[in-house]
Amino acid sequence: MTQVETLTGVFADRLVECVDRKRSQLVLGLDPVLDLLPVELQGEARAGPQACADAVTRFCRGLIDAAAPACVAIKPQLAFFEAFGSHGLRAFENACAYARDAGLLVIADAKRGDIGSTARAYAAAYVEPRDGGRPVADAITVNAYLGRESVEPFLTACKRHGAGLFIVTKTSNAGSADVQDLRLRDGDVVWHRVALLAREWGEELLGERGLSSVGLVMGATYPRAVGEARRLCPQQVLLLPGIGAQGAGPAEVARAFTSGPASALVAVSRAIDYAFRARGGDWRTAAGAEASRLRDEVWSVSGW
Amino acid sequence: MTQVETLTGVFADRLVECVDRKRSQLVLGLDPVLDLLPVELQGEARAGPQACADAVTRFCRGLIDAAAPACVAIKPQLAFFEAFGSHGLRAFENACAYARDAGLLVIADAKRGDIGSTARAYAAAYVEPRDGGRPVADAITVNAYLGRESVEPFLTACKRHGAGLFIVTKTSNAGSADVQDLRLRDGDVVWHRVALLAREWGEELLGERGLSSVGLVMGATYPRAVGEARRLCPQQVLLLPGIGAQGAGPAEVARAFTSGPASALVAVSRAIDYAFRARGGDWRTAAGAEASRLRDEVWSVSGW
Numbered sequence: 001m002t003q004v005e006t007l008t009g010v011f012a013d014r015l016v017e018c019v020d021r022k023r024s025q026l027v028l029g030l031d032p033v034l035d036l037l038p039v040e041l042q043g044e045a046r047a048g049p050q051a052c053a054d055a056v057t058r059f060c061r062g063l064i065d066a067a068a069p070a071c072v073a074i075k076p077q078l079a080f081f082e083a084f085g086s087h088g089l090r091a092f093e094n095a096c097a098y099a100r101d102a103g104l105l106v107i108a109d110a111k112r113g114d115i116g117s118t119a120r121a122y123a124a125a126y127v128e129p130r131d132g133g134r135p136v137a138d139a140i141t142v143n144a145y146l147g148r149e150s151v152e153p154f155l156t157a158c159k160r161h162g163a164g165l166f167i168v169t170k171t172s173n174a175g176s177a178d179v180q181d182l183r184l185r186d187g188d189v190v191w192h193r194v195a196l197l198a199r200e201w202g203e204e205l206l207g208e209r210g211l212s213s214v215g216l217v218m219g220a221t222y223p224r225a226v227g228e229a230r231r232l233c234p235q236q237v238l239l240l241p242g243i244g245a246q247g248a249g250p251a252e253v254a255r256a257f258t259s260g261p262a263s264a265l266v267a268v269s270r271a272i273d274y275a276f277r278a279r280g281g282d283w284r285t286a287a288g289a290e291a292s293r294l295r296d297e298v299w300s301v302s303g304w
Numbered sequence: 305m306t307q308v309e310t311l312t313g314v315f316a317d318r319l320v321e322c323v324d325r326k327r328s329q330l331v332l333g334l335d336p337v338l339d340l341l342p343v344e345l346q347g348e349a350r351a352g353p354q355a356c357a358d359a360v361t362r363f364c365r366g367l368i369d370a371a372a373p374a375c376v377a378i379k380p381q382l383a384f385f386e387a388f389g390s391h392g393l394r395a396f397e398n399a400c401a402y403a404r405d406a407g408l409l410v411i412a413d414a415k416r417g418d419i420g421s422t423a424r425a426y427a428a429a430y431v432e433p434r435d436g437g438r439p440v441a442d443a444i445t446v447n448a449y450l451g452r453e454s455v456e457p458f459l460t461a462c463k464r465h466g467a468g469l470f471i472v473t474k475t476s477n478a479g480s481a482d483v484q485d486l487r488l489r490d491g492d493v494v495w496h497r498v499a500l501l502a503r504e505w506g507e508e509l510l511g512e513r514g515l516s517s518v519g520l521v522m523g524a525t526y527p528r529a530v531g532e533a534r535r536l537c538p539q540q541v542l543l544l545p546g547i548g549a550q551g552a553g554p555a556e557v558a559r560a561f562t563s564g565p566a567s568a569l570v571a572v573s574r575a576i577d578y579a580f581r582a583r584g585g586d587w588r589t590a591a592g593a594e595a596s597r598l599r600d601e602v603w604s605v606s607g608w
Contacts, residue, residue, distance in 0.1 A: 031421075031422075033425075049435060077418075077422055077425075079416070079418060079422045079423070079425035079426045079429065080422070080425045082393075082425070082426065082429040082430075083425040083426075083428045083429040084429075085393065085394075085397060085429070085434065085440075086390050086391070086393035086394035086396075086397060087390070088429075089386075089389065089390035089393045090389075090390035092390075093389060093390060111416070111417060111418055111447075112383070112415070113415060113417075113447060113449075114381075114383060114415055115475060115476060115477040115550075116477060116479075117335075118335075118381055118383045118384070119383070121337075121381075121383035121384045121386070121387040122383045122386065122387075124387045125383065125386040125387040125388075125389070125392075126386075130389065131353060136389075143415075143417060143447055143449055144482075144483060145417075145447055145449045145472065145475075145483050145484065146472075146475050146477060146479065146480055146483075146484075147477065147479030147480050147481065147482030147483055147484070148479045148482050149477050149478055149479030149480075150477065150479060168449065168450075171419060171449075171450050172419060173419040173420060173450060173451065173453050173454065174453055175420075175450065175451030175452045175453030175454060176450055176451050176453075177451065178448075178451030178452050178501060179448060179449050179450075179451055179494070179497065179498060179501075180449065180450075180451070182488055182494060182497055183488065183489045184486055184487060184488055184489065185487045185488065185489050190483070190486060190494060193483065193486055194483060197482060197483075246419075
């Protein structure tokens with residue numbers, strides 16, 4: 001595993017540098033689920049909450065070791081750590097620190113969204129320096145249903161600490177239409193408006209390489225929406241979950257990359273984490289091979 | 305502090321029973337912020353992350369002891385615990401267990417919202433029995449921007465484990481209009497549609513006392529919206545933050561209670577937690593007095 005200096009500066013520029021250097025737009029999603037862990041780790045995990053967190057930590061470290069050469073970032077999904085309680089949150093912190101030591105960016109998939117004073121606490125928890133050290137994560141996913149005020153503390157963290165954020169805009173799930181696709185009086189749908197808000201918030205956070213530190217989460221399962229988002233927000237990084245277990249293929253989101261090699265990131269979780277279930281063999285080897293394959297495929301369809 | 309049996313059964317019915325018994329619709333919000341803690345606890349807290357979590361735990365326990373007689377539930381805001389990392393989450397778990405032992409319901413103010421598989425993990429984390437024991441919380445606040453699929457696992461927890469949930473609908477903050485008040489083609493605004501979805505989801509979760517276990521979060525700072533929500537959703541419990549530090553008074557939300565004494569809950573956080581800053585004296589005594597005063601005022605305006 002390569003050791004690199006902890007990167008500093010504007011998030012978007014760090015990302016561009018990382019994508020260029022690694023020729024990868026792949027993000028390793030970490031979704032640790034007890035029942036899906038390799039048998040050896042499941043056994044350990046069942047000894048209690050502490051042992052469970054230790055097993056999750058080992059799983060995450062193993063995946064990071066295996067997939068790091070092919071990835072630019074990890075995207076731990078907080079829910080799967082919170083499901084193990086406070087021990088799980090320790091495993092999350094551990095995985096984040098381990099990934100950053102391995103030269104990977106960390107995108108905390110938290111989808112937090114709350115009123116201003118509460119959002120400040122969330123920003124402090126994830127993207128501001130804690131206990132005199134570095135932040136737990138480089139970037140965080142944010143739900144903007146509560147409006148600009150709820151996003152403001154994260155924008156401040158972007159300005160002061162070089163954080164990044166991804167506004168949850170049009171999600172990969174089947175039910176995303178219920179609220180996100182509601183048709184507005186002027187013909188737009190709700191998620192268009194969220195995308196435009198994100199663009200506005202991101203204008204003051206443009207890096208030197210032309211991309212903003214405020215990106216969008218856009219489900220790869222809706223390729224047409226991804227294309228619309230690309231048009232609406234040419235300077236935003238699109239974080240694209242939904243490839244693999246959720247059914248979309250990299251080719252379907254090729255147009256997301258038209259604003260530059262780093263203008264979209266493909267986040268793959270279960271298809272890498274549990275690659276051994278399809279490929280057989282050692283779980284680390286399987287994850288590394290699947291990450292490498294996906295990196296190549298995504299880089300190829302991105303056209304760069 | 306009164307010890308009562310852990311209540312079982314449908315969340316809405318447990319809530320009605322609790323409101324009737326205590327003649328209170330007050331919810332103690334827990335927002336532990338280091339810089340606002342009583343001086344004695346601040347000193348302890350600065351010795352490190354572990355000591356900090358211990359101080360937060362003592363603060364929460366003190367508030368629960370003081371306010372329990374006047375309240376039906378606590379509403380710990382997860383952000384303020386997450387800001388202390390994994391140690392903070394332990395303090396959160398501790399506060400929840402302590403409150404339930406004191407006969408209070410626990411509403412985890414998490415505002416989580418994610419795709420189905422992830423939402424299942426959040427439900428497991430907060431409102432399903434964990435490690436063979438009881439759930440951490442009785443109910444949770446949920447953000448429905450990702451649609452029904454993202455709410456489904458919580459509905460399942462309501463059915464199987466007697467959980468409750470509160471859908472974030474129209475929030476108390478100034479910026480809530482940015483997305484929630486967007487005007488739809490048919491004249492409704494976005495939050496109306498969210499309220500109607502919550503009503504639909506809650507129809508299968510009506511308790512014997514006529515209220516649903518699926519409620520709404522409605523900011524008390526928008527009394528007119530609260531009235532509209534009451535009309536749109538007569539069987540939903542309205543969880544009303546925004547009284548006190550955020551500027552609204554109990555009288556402004558009187559109409560929320562027209563569906564019964566337990567049909568609305570007033571959640572007050574900072575005005576109780578930090579009552580000693582305005583009232584002086586011991587922080588526990590101040591919190592207890594303020595909770596008692598608010599309980600009486602809310603009960604009185606509720607008209608029951």
